[in-house]
Amino acid sequence: MIDDTTTVIRLILSVLLGGVIGFERQHRKKTAGLKTHVLVCLGSCLVTVLSINLYANVQGLTNADPARLAAQVVSGIGFLGAGAIIKEGPTIRGLTTAASLWVVASVGLAVGAGAIVGAVATTILVVLSLELLPKIDKLYRRGPAVSNLVVRSVERPGQIGRLGACLGAMGVTITQINIEDAESSTITIFLTVKLPEGLAIERVITEMTAVEGILSIEKEATE
Numbered sequence: 001m002i003d004d005t006t007t008v009i010r011l012i013l014s015v016l017l018g019g020v021i022g023f024e025r026q027h028r029k030k031t032a033g034l035k036t037h038v039l040v041c042l043g044s045c046l047v048t049v050l051s052i053n054l055y056a057n058v059q060g061l062t063n064a065d066p067a068r069l070a071a072q073v074v075s076g077i078g079f080l081g082a083g084a085i086i087k088e089g090p091t092i093r094g095l096t097t098a099a100s101l102w103v104v105a106s107v108g109l110a111v112g113a114g115a116i117v118g119a120v121a122t123t124i125l126v127v128l129s130l131e132l133l134p135k136i137d138k139l140y141r142r143g144p145a146v147s148n149l150v151v152r153s154v155e156r157p158g159q160i161g162r163l164g165a166c167l168g169a170m171g172v173t174i175t176q177i178n179i180e181d182a183e184s185s186t187i188t189i190f191l192t193v194k195l196p197e198g199l200a201i202e203r204v205i206t207e208m209t210a211v212e213g214i215l216s217i218e219k220e221a222t223e
Helices: 004-027 035-058 069-086 095-113 116-140 159-169 202-208
Strands: 086-088 092-093 144-156 173-183 186-195 214-219
Touching: 004 035, 004 095, 035 069, 035 095, 069 095, 069 202, 095 116, 144 159, 144 202, 159 173, 159 186, 159 202, 186 202, 202 214
Parallel strands: none
Antiparallel strands: 086 092, 144 186, 144 214, 173 186
16 A cells, blocks of 8 residues: 555655656647646556555455556547647647657656656656757758748738749748638748758748738747
8 A cells, every 4th residue: 555645745746757848848839738747647646556555455355457547547648649739731740749748647657656766767868858859850960951831921812922932042942832721811821841051941031021921930840
């Protein structure tokens, strides 16, 4: 049996560890942030403690499996993770956040089971991975830089052509384009573009903004 004091300590620790990962996601303005990660980690921790205590109460009296409740957390978290994945035009976002939710549920399970060292080590490794891997990938990425842009524009004949001419003059290649009607007089254009070496995306956005009828341009954050 896990006594009440140990239970409360583990629940508090799960809030802290889940909050560390959640803060990183919220700082990057992802779909699931601090509160979501804290609740997932806390809930999975409680389920694990409950599983262990229930088993202790019936140990020797039945063939109950203490891992059954915890196993449902691992499978059930997939539904929450799926909700964090968003498709915007040609771009799919939220995959890393969905993965972090799955990992934070595992951290909660570990804390509930008393595997504190593993839970803390996993939390540290997750945060380091989320912070460092994108920088390493950017540093060693080969070939032209690829960026996803969300362009909001007044709807008028030839507007896509004007944007294409602007990008072509800078040597930028459009690899994907998707257009959605935002309102009766405006459109949203999702662009995936390849930049030639040495050309900064900030300059591309500045040149595109100068095109008549462009209302706003946003660069999608990478996962």
